[in-house]
Amino acid sequence: MALISVRTASRLEFLGKLALAGRCDVIARRLLGRKALGTVQRPFDPARHAARGVVRRPPQQPWRIAAFVHETTLSGAPISLVELATALVERRLAQVQVLAPSEGPITAASRKAGLDVAIHGVELRDLLTRRRWAKAAAHLADVMRAFAPDIVHANSVMTAPALAAAHICGVPALLNVREDRPEESFFGFLPQDVATEAFETLRAADEIVFVSQASRDGWRPYFAAETCHLVVNALRRADAAANRATVRAQLGIDDATMMVLAVGSYCERKGQADLVDAIGRLDDAACRRLRVVMIGEAEPVYLGELERRIERLGAERRSALSLLPAQPQPQSFYRAADVFVCCSRSESYPRVTIEAMGAGLPIVTTPVAGIVEQLTSEEALFYPPGDVAALAQHIVRLAEEPGLRAKFAARAAAAYDRHADFDAMVDGYVQAYRRALGEVPRGDQDSVKL
Secondary structure (H helix, E strand, O other), rough: OOOOOOOHHHHHHHHHHHHOOOOOHHHHHHHOOOOOOOOOOOOOOEEEEEEOOOOOOOOOOOOEEEEEEEOOOHHHHHHHHHHHHHHHOOOOOEEEEEOOOOHHHHHHHHHHHOEEEEEEOHHHOOOHHHHHHHHHHHHHHHHHHHHOOOOOEEOOOHHHHHHHHHHHHOEEEEEEEOOOOOOOOOOOOOOOOHHHHHHHHHOOOOOEEEOOHHHHHHHHHHHHHHHHEEOOOOOOOOOOOHHHHHHHHHHOOOOEEEEOOOOOOOOOOOOOOHHHHHHOOOOOOHHHHHEEEOOOOOHHHHHHHHHHHHOOOHHHOOOOOOOOOOOOOOHHHHHOOOOEOOOOOOOOOHHHHHHHHOOOOOOEEEEOOOHHHHHOOOEEEEEEOOOOOHHOOOOHHHHOOOHHHHHHHHHHHHHHHHHHHHHHHHHHHHHHHHHOOOOOOOOOOOOOOO
């Protein structure tokens, strides 16, 4: 049976959902190659988007924060939100309820951290009609009212319905933009009328927080400058990781083998196919010196494509690759690894590279968007996305030159020390909440670097 591509499978799944939703208009346009009637991305227009002018009495601390996540995996964005929420509770600045579309690892992690959790059942990808959108916003508003929040924290533009719900309830909202830029087909998984509604709803936020300058620059035309601020991602100090030797023994990796680690959801944007194809270019002798361990949540179609690529490799190369699910304590794998690889096509300010820097690993990465704010070409080995020959060359060099590994490991550790610390990041969000709640004036600046 002929294999279909990841992109084709995604399109077929989307067309099936449209059919169930009765969106024959959208199906017809897409089958005819007319995907959109026009762009959903209208630049910010002060005349169209007048200041809300709502005067609110700032609530007393601890604030009640309704924090929305769009996915329940152990990926960077929801983990960062849980760490922030935990710090706010520990400082006695807030009570936080994490609102998620379904149960998952992140809701378990939230409860373990002592946070309240509510499951609302709303998935943005299922809102394929304006009626479904309005119904979802009303439902989220009802869920929020039970908690009576002082402010909504929408963690990613994919939580746009939460902003609509906040507007219904008259509750101020902070939008955390964790995406690097709005591409031409942004919200392309929705029919255009719903996508336009979702994009316009983003402007309902009282405060916009970007996690990288690349993200801030990419989204600059679409928001009022006075609402936009920059708070760079930072990591909460992890508990002591498992012993390096223990983890390597569990993986069957001896001391003479170089362990290459890649962490991130298995999806097209993360580009792990580069790493599989790079291993396919190595000779048997090089493969025998390596073990590549990938860890992440799976988009099933893309994971299937990776597995097919691996299956087409020779036995020697197949044995050098391991695909593992997301781990509750990935720090142990960083400590066990010798090299970290990031193959992303786009990133805002990825958590995984910060984790690799914190573990003192030499890093091979694509120089995309926010990654070049974290690392310079003197601190990491860069390769262009898709250039598997260059990636393979970097891996071979690091395997053959222990001195080179040591040099880039030291530089990565120094880069980690250079970045904003976790407490400074929390302070930045506290100020952002205060601006959204009207406790402090916005001033005339459009970004704050910590």
